[in-house]
Amino acid sequence: MKELTVEWIQVQDKELVIDEIMDRHGQEILQLAYSYVNSVAVAEDLTQEIFIKCYKNLYRYSGKSKFRTWLWRIAINHCKDFLKSWYNKNIIPTTDYFPNHISEKEDIEEAVIQHEEDHELMSAIMKLPTKYKEVIYLFYYEELLIKDIALVTKTGTNTVKTRLRRAKSLLKEILEE
Amino acid sequence: MDKRLKNLKKTMNREVFAQLKFTENHKKSIREKIKQETHSDEEILIAIMQLLLQKKTGYQLISLLQSRGILNFKENEGSLYVILHRLELRSLLTSSWQEDGAKFYQLNKKGRKLLKKVEEQPLSNHLSFKEILEG
Numbered sequence: 001m002k003e004l005t006v007e008w009i010q011v012q013d014k015e016l017v018i019d020e021i022m023d024r025h026g027q028e029i030l031q032l033a034y035s036y037v038n039s040v041a042v043a044e045d046l047t048q049e050i051f052i053k054c055y056k057n058l059y060r061y062s063g064k065s066k067f068r069t070w071l072w073r074i075a076i077n078h079c080k081d082f083l084k085s086w087y088n089k090n091i092i093p094t095t096d097y098f099p100n101h102i103s104e105k106e107d108i109e110e111a112v113i114q115h116e117e118d119h120e121l122m123s124a125i126m127k128l129p130t131k132y133k134e135v136i137y138l139f140y141y142e143e144l145l146i147k148d149i150a151l152v153t154k155t156g157t158n159t160v161k162t163r164l165r166r167a168k169s170l171l172k173e174i175l176e177e
Numbered sequence: 178m179d180k181r182l183k184n185l186k187k188t189m190n191r192e193v194f195a196q197l198k199f200t201e202n203h204k205k206s207i208r209e210k211i212k213q214e215t216h217s218d219e220e221i222l223i224a225i226m227q228l229l230l231q232k233k234t235g236y237q238l239i240s241l242l243q244s245r246g247i248l249n250f251k252e253n254e255g256s257l258y259v260i261l262h263r264l265e266l267r268s269l270l271t272s273s274w275q276e277d278g279a280k281f282y283q284l285n286k287k288g289r290k291l292l293k294k295v296e297e298q299p300l301s302n303h304l305s306f307k308e309i310l311e312g
Binding site: 015018019022023026027029030031034040043044047048051052055056117118119121122125136140141143168171172 | 184185194214
């Protein structure tokens with residue numbers, strides 16, 4: 001899938017542009033938001049706000065970075081602002097990761113064990129502080145390169161590497177408890 | 178640990194994201210929200226000019242625009258002053274300082290004439306109108 005170019009974005013009708021952007025990036029932005037807030041309802045609200053922000057700021061996109069990088073920066077900032085907000089700290093109860101129930105068809109012992117391990121890993125990740133959770137998500141789920149993670153989180157590659165290392169040892173600690 | 182994390186994509190897709198879908202409904206409600214929240218540049222400029230038929234401060238202007246549903250300047254007052262400045266540069270409005278230090282803006286004759294023209298033919302391509310929008 002080719003990246004949206006700044007020329008295309010600026011020439012086309014804005015409504016058409018935002019539609020195309022949502023088609024391309026809606027799902028990943030929703031998932032990204034979820035990875036920060038661990039709640040479907042909040043992730044949906046944030047996604048809506050992110051795309052509105054994107055729409056309003058389209059004219060600022062200069063083509064210096066890839067469009068996806070630009071959009072992700074908006075999204076990540078927005079999620080982090082939400083996490084820091086008074087609203088989040090006081091109104092929204094912290095929603096924990098509740099794993100799906102293991103389907104009955106699969107109650108072969110081995111599958112059950114595998115599932116349980118997955119659940120453990122997922123809830124351990126969700127417990128991590130944001131800066132560690134985000135590098136784990138971006139690196140292992142989105143499979144971004146270290147340098148791209150540095151770009152979207154506005155840090156340096158060394159910071160990303162350190163955080164990844166630290167995140168993994170934190171996960172180990174949580175899982176061994 | 179690395180091995181378990183390597184499976185994260187599969188695990189998350191199955192465990193977490195299976196019920197998380199960006200749907201046509203999401204798109205629709207975003208589109209509607211955008212429509213509510215944004216107004217075309219022309220609409221905004223016309224609203225500003227209409228409000229400036231009587232003299233007003235920038236602050237008054239922002240709150241009056243807000244009550245018309247134009248929220249663009251709420252956290253971004255600077256961009257209103259940019260527009261006011263452009264209008265002034267093109268001699269479409271005059272500004273005056275009050276004794277208490279407040280600055281008032283008001284359309285002059287040329288401004289009123291332009292407003293009348295664009296009100297009769299909205300979204301028209303009047304050159305001077307475009308220039309104000311594009312700076």
